[in-house]
Amino acid sequence: MDIREFHQSLIQKQIPIIVDSLEVNLYLTEQGYKTKLFDLYNFESQEVAFLIFSDYRYYYKLKELWQTSKSRIVHLPAVKFDGSLETIDYSFKQILAADIEQCLNIRSNLYQKIAEADSELSLSDWRGSKLNCHLGESIEIANNDEELDPGWFYSIAEFLESSIVNTKGDKASFSVDGTFFFDGILYQTTTEDTKEENIKPLKYLAERVASSQEKYLEIEDNTIARLIVDGQDLTSVLLDMTYHMERNLSLTEIAFGCNNGILETINWGINSVLNEGVYGTHVGIGMAQKAPHIDFISQTLKLI
Template identity: 30%
Template structure:
């Protein structure tokens, strides 16, 4: 199958393959007309590929194969830490194929320039009432066109956001956020089961995610600490605090999404990594190990410098 025009930004007009460790998913992709291969049967990656890992072993194998592959362009989708179902992977693939990669990469560059040229920003649109400041020496992460002009293996999320992360609590946070945001959906990641977390937490988080996707939520933050998450005036701050592990309600990420193309097709009930790239902003708590990493997605929010 010829890759859709928009993904040709990455692969030219050369053929691409879908790689995974789920035969059911690969069967569905073959029905869509794609070349497919099970990762366990490969000795190296195809020249152009989209990889969906349904297990940690497959994720590890992807990067081992990449080391053995001289020429490769690969988009990596870590399905196993989000929602490792065929339905969720097909949803992610559909969104991925609808993306305007060229526009997203160009937008990342302009966002990066704005962040590097200013220190204080006002958030507006979608009823946002918030301000964020960034440290003068903080380095936001962005993916630019030159980063994918030659060989690459990149996580799908990196194509659609510019972000600051604060994963080491001993270091100062590179950003400071205060204000309120309307939340359209959340995204949750737990990299491996943690026996210390309360029983039934996964079910509770799933329930909260479904409620937010149906009714929205209001998130309040003061000095990088979440102070409230309300759905229809019901407070859910205690659940967040339980779920986030050792980092509690302290923010661990501030990101600006640049993916405008997926707005009309997004389904916040699906725990897909594609959702977090939605044009707007998202904040996160948790480290994904001691507890959940939870992204709060607020689409259609603009970030503008305060001069």
């Protein structure tokens, strides 16, 4: 089964949805979806299923399941961002509304554009964004498959963006310089402890960005030198977080969203993974383990 068939089956309520909370279970069953509780689901089955994570305790089980699962699973990792029912509702509706065929076509064209680039990507927009992205000799990208293989857990976000990452080290795949105007941010952590340790500055920054008019990054040697929001330098807010434990403020990702359909309904006040798929460009810092991964997302800066 490929992601197109999966998405259509999800819309038509033909595949089960695995849940880790009774609240999410009720939310879905009231809409007529067939659900299965995480603790009762047999991951050694050959079944195809959608999975919603709202509780870190269950998300932590992913590492073990990678070794044993035989199911084809696409998941919404809501808890890494915001596991509240309000955010899950917003995210789920955006998933159902997405034009997957269009997203995959854009994603394919974006990866082709990246592959054909000699060593540089240059992007600019009418707001004053101007980025130069130097590509390494070999680059690491996110999943670009369309087929769903047994035993794999695919985040829904993988199908809504083309992404280059520096997971192996700073500048391993790319290095960016320039000015980047953005519309909103998104933050995530893979552990509850990291989220709790950074939640105050994260929420403060998210609220300031959501209520602001103009915001931009100045990026030097692949590192955020300044974060400016409505004329105020908020770089210190980033420095107050735990980035000294994980890559400091160097960029760990540059990605290009493929979802045109979300442009009219996107809500920057909701910390949903679906927002990063908006057609445009985003850059990110942090690895989400010891420090938050924050995406700065632009709707106006585009590679194609």
